[in-house]
Amino acid sequence: MxxxxxxxxxxxxxxxxxxxxxxxxxxxxxxxxxxxxxxxxxxxxxxxxxxxxxxxxxxxxxxxxxxxxxxxxxxxxxxxxxxxxxxxxxxxxxxxxxxxxxxFLSGAITYDPLVSEIDGITASKIVLLDSLISNIDRTHKNTNLLQWHTETWVIDNGASFYFHHNWPTWKNHLTRTFPLIKNHVLLAKASHLLEAAKKIKEILNQDTVEAIVSKIPEDWLTNEKETITPNDKRAAYITYLDAKISMIDTLAKEAQDER
Missing domain, CATH: 3.30.200 (Phosphorylase Kinase; domain 1)
Known part of the structure; x- marks a missing residue:
């Protein structure tokens, strides 16, 4: 929620x-x-x-x-x-x-793909989340996951949405898939990708996306060196996410093929 x-x-x-x-x-x-x-x-x-x-x-x-x-x-x-x-x-x-x-999750340990347990639907959701947000940094080298109270917790998503480091070309990313999913630490354990895709589509409707994007502080969207306005940036994040969610079945197939 x-x-x-x-x-x-x-x-x-x-x-x-x-x-x-x-x-x-x-x-x-x-x-x-x-x-x-x-x-x-x-x-x-x-x-x-x-x-x-x-x-x-x-x-x-x-x-x-x-x-x-x-x-x-x-x-x-x-x-x-x-x-x-x-x-x-x-x-x-x-x-x-x-x-x-x-x-701060006191006592949490870094997720270890060799010994940590995770169920197939959770792994599939994380893989598809990272496809949607173009997260290049959840690999065996750097899992950016924690184990806490026998559960897997998602942290460190700061390497996502890399299109926003070059705003003039952001629209070029709207129809792209995410081939780098092949490096995802959980790909081998993502055994329920189609089921996860269906669940994500049901939850991440336009109202949900807009509600989340609306919470970005205005101050974070302001950059004097850029010509794009905070309102345009907010609209771009919504457009980007709507585009990715609409192609989640394609992203799920891409991940499945890489498995």
Whole structure:
């Protein structure tokens, strides 16, 4: 189900960086008393990666997958002033404002395709989700999945929607399939692709897609270096997702053929 309200919290303590992540996310505490993995707007791919992370997470949640709660996180400029590490100091400085947080799953372990268990319908849903959002980063090298309380949780969707790094050509992607699905870590276990495709089509109707896209913060859609407006970007994400959902049977066949 769609989360009706994405909460907004304030960062009150920077705890530690997660250096295994290329964008240097961090564990932080918020003013609600919970710990979160904070994804920074000032990191490599900037606000576009936050949008991809947000859309991918909420679409995954909508189709019944396990996703840590996503929250918008306000970061003020006080943290950079007390951080001794220059790299982290710069990251904090460039990330003042609204960022994205994922609820920290304490004790979770990285999904291991050799030993972790996952059922065929869940694996199929994840494979098709990543086909829909063009996620290039859920491979054996980097699974971006967690095992927590014997369940598989979807995290780290920031490498999705890569068309939004070159807005002038975004329409070229509307009819493309996703051949890179051949590298997906769960492809071998995705034994119910046609069933999963049917379920996803039933859930991800236009109203659902529009409701999720409408939650993207206006600030994340604003870029002075681009001529495309925030409203046009929002419309583009909706058009893109509608196009991909309409061809989900083709995407399912592509994944099935790669299996």
């Amino acid at each position: 769609i989360n009706p309200d994405i909460r907004t919290v304030n960062v009150v303590q920077y705890i530690k960086p997660l250096r295994e992540g290329g964008s240097l996310p961090a564990i932080v505490e918020a003013d609600d008393g919970f710990l979160y993995v904070l994804k920074f707007r000032g990191a490599g791919q900037g606000k576009s990666a936050l949008i991809a992370e947000f859309l991918g997470g909420e679409l995954a949640r909508a189709i019944g997958l396990k996703v840590p709660e996503l929250v918008f996180m306000n970061l003020d400029d006080s943290f950079s002033q007390t951080e001794p590490d220059e790299e982290i100091q710069d990251l904090l400085k460039f990330s003042v404002g609204l960022n994205l947080g994922l609820h």
